[in-house]
Amino acid sequence: xxxxxxxxTLRHERKHVKQWEKRGVKFALDYFREGAIDxxxxxxEEQAGYVDGGYPCVP
Numbered sequence: 001x002x003x004x005x006x007x008x009t010l011r012h013e014r015k016h017v018k019q020w021e022k023r024g025v026k027f028a029l030d031y032f033r034e035g036a037i038d039x040x041x042x043x044x045e046e047q048a049g050y051v052d053g054g055y056p057c058v059p
Contacts (some may be wrong), residue, residue, distance in 0.1 A: 012052035019044055 020027045027044070035041035040050070040057035050057040 008049075008052040009054065012048045012054075015048035015052075016044070019047065 019031075023030065031042065031044050034043055039045040039053065039055045045053060045055060046057070
């Protein structure tokens with residue numbers, strides 16, 4: 001498995017799957033409205049975990 005697909009990354013992405021399951025297509029629309037360019041401004045990235053996602057954001 002590549003180094004960039006470690007357990008924290010999978011944990012982070014699994015949280016996004018849960019967000020999608022809960023909100024459906026609205027999740028995708030809201031995600032981009034929250035800030036698709038700057039993950040540190042996106043509440044869905046914060047909920048999924050900045051550190052696990054590899055983002056240098058301060059919660």
